[in-house]
Amino acid sequence: MEELNFIPNLASGPLDVYRNSASFNWKQLKLALEGDIELLRLKYKIWKTLEEDPLFAHHVVTPPVEELKRITQLQLKKINEYKFLTNAMFNASYGKRTRVIMTINEAVQSLNPSVSVKMAIGIYLFSNALLSLGTERHLKFYEATIKDRKILASFSLTEIAHGSDVRLMRTTATYDPRRKEFVIHTPDFEAAKCWVGNLGRTCTHTLLFAQLITPDGTNHGLHGFVVPIRDPATLETYPGLIVGDMGEKIGVNGIDNGFIMFNQYRIPRENLLNRTADVTEEGVYESSFSEPSRILGAALENLSAGRIGIMQESCHSISSAVAIAVRYAATRTQFGERDNEVPLIEYELHQWRLFGYVSAAVVFKLYIENFTRTYLSIVEKSNSGIRVDNLSEAVSEIHAMVSSSKPTLSWCVLEAAQQCREACGGHGYLKCANLGDIRSNHEPTVTYEGDNNVLSQQASNWLVRQYEAALSNRAVDSPLRTVHFLDHLPSIAKSTFSCTDTRQLKTPEFIISTYKWLLCWLLKYTYEKHEAEISSGRTKVQAKSKTQVYRAKTLTRVYGEYLALTFSLQSIEKKDSELQPVLYKLFCLYGLWSLDKHLVELYQGGFANKETAKLLRDAVLELCADLKGEIVSVVDALAPTDFVLNSALGKSDGKLYQNLQKAFFSHPGVFERARWWRDVVPSKL
């Protein structure tokens, strides 16, 4: 236990009543959820350092948008100066270094999401792209970004008229062999790049995706280019560019999202990221697929790393939201019998509203920690040229996993933030509760790095392909074994609900086998509809579109939940025996609480009988009741420090009304007469 002394103890107070009934030590659970003591130590070091720095002090009143952008940029500069990524960590193996970078990102995100997004795009996404899409000639940009921090980058893909459908983007990069340069051009406002984080005010370079055109007029499709935007010394944009800031958004206002139009803007030929394809000095296009395994690894990294980062951040957002709402529920009393007021947490309705989300937070954390390790080990092997069996299939499977999990997690976290806000009643609506900021800063994650509904379609396409293979007795391409159960399709499809007691439902075996049935049935339901649409004369695109609602979309969500369950279960099985009882309960609650939302499909497909809904819902409520004595310590394990949580309702001392009074009384001008009083009182004439 001494090894966990770097985690500050919690102040004694009203929450002790519930803390004392926990069956486990919350610090040990915290370590189990983090998965690595050194990374946990680093997180606490970052939080402590930033707490002591006035630049990171919280704002009681939201500053104007332009000021938020200034502060965010200054905070990023300061974080660079702190050098949380030490030289030793920087020189460690790819897997270790990336885990450290991800931890720094998570720690910063829970304090100020705008800074972490700024850092993730401006430093890590860009430098990763240089390594994976570029070659030796781009190392100077890499060093200047990640080591010297002289470059702050942005990522320009989205255009005004095209976002999800990237193929039709219209920004061009035409090669001019005379001057050995690419000429970047924006034909009209609809083709302006937009939404680009860091572009509005601050970035020095952008990673631009544009249609590459050779002198013979051939369009070779979208390629990546490093494009200088501003003079780093003055932040003046270069001639030939029209760059603007997009103005106020409904969250993450510290980020300067911008738009840009290029007017015959020239960049050197060498700025094309040329790992997979190049243009010779004379203007001949050459594809260089000399090392297919490395190229695939590179593609994998680019596609998935950013979305994994979003999922890690989502885990932090849901952890903070449930910590605030559960601590509030344990200290806030309302109603009761004979003047004996009862804490909200005692009400079954309140438990049901919140505990499912607490279980989701735990399951997601364990899932993402486990999955990240698997993912990084595959990328590391492939980058270093070590043979990875079925790499191409693994790349497709990981893409499907990420494309289903990002929607499943980010939507669930958004629902959680809203439910937690409501569970704190009117006080939850105060800025000082922090639930509003958590919600609105999290919200765009369902859209950026791939809109959730569009990503879902990519995941279901992969799933249906595996189903087709299983139907025709071909091998399922699932090196990570996420759908290897399709080899037993006929027997799974025949299974039905046979439980007679809630105890039989509250087991990983029941939950996992029910999910397998559900996936098999949704695959059949989606596939058969698609085939029927094709038979009726629709095109493939039309048929895909007609299978989304109730079918493919639900299939993807269920697959995302199944992944969270199977990966977290693997992790729970290896945890300390003292922690396992509570972890299994949380696992079962998440599984059954999620299955409750799929009862229609369980009945529709003939799995359920007349007892199913009753037993399943009884089991959910029993688990909620069982977890009541544990839940405060569970959220203690999930929560960051009080400074980071920044909530008058969710402080770990549980002194709800004292903290609320302090927040009210310290609000600037709280007791002042309105400065504008003269404008509104009746004039004396």
Ligand SMILES: Cc1cc2nc3c(=O)[nH]c(=O)nc-3n(C[C@H](O)[C@H](O)[C@H](O)COP(=O)(O)OP(=O)(O)OC[C@H]3O[C@@H](n4cnc5c(N)ncnc54)[C@H](O)[C@@H]3O)c2cc1C
């Ligand atoms: C805060 C924020 C930061 C961002 N940062 C960046 C950045 O740094 N760089 C960058 O390049 N971009 C950035 N973006 C843009 C983001 O990546 C895009 O908004 C996203 O890819 C979606 O594209 P879109 O907005 O054009 O939506 P559209 O593609 O127009 O989609 C609109 C809606 O239609 C639905 N839809 C689309 N196609 C289909 C279909 N086939 N079937 C059914 N429904 C469909 C989608 O689900 C969506 O709900 C950012 C966006 C936000 C909000």
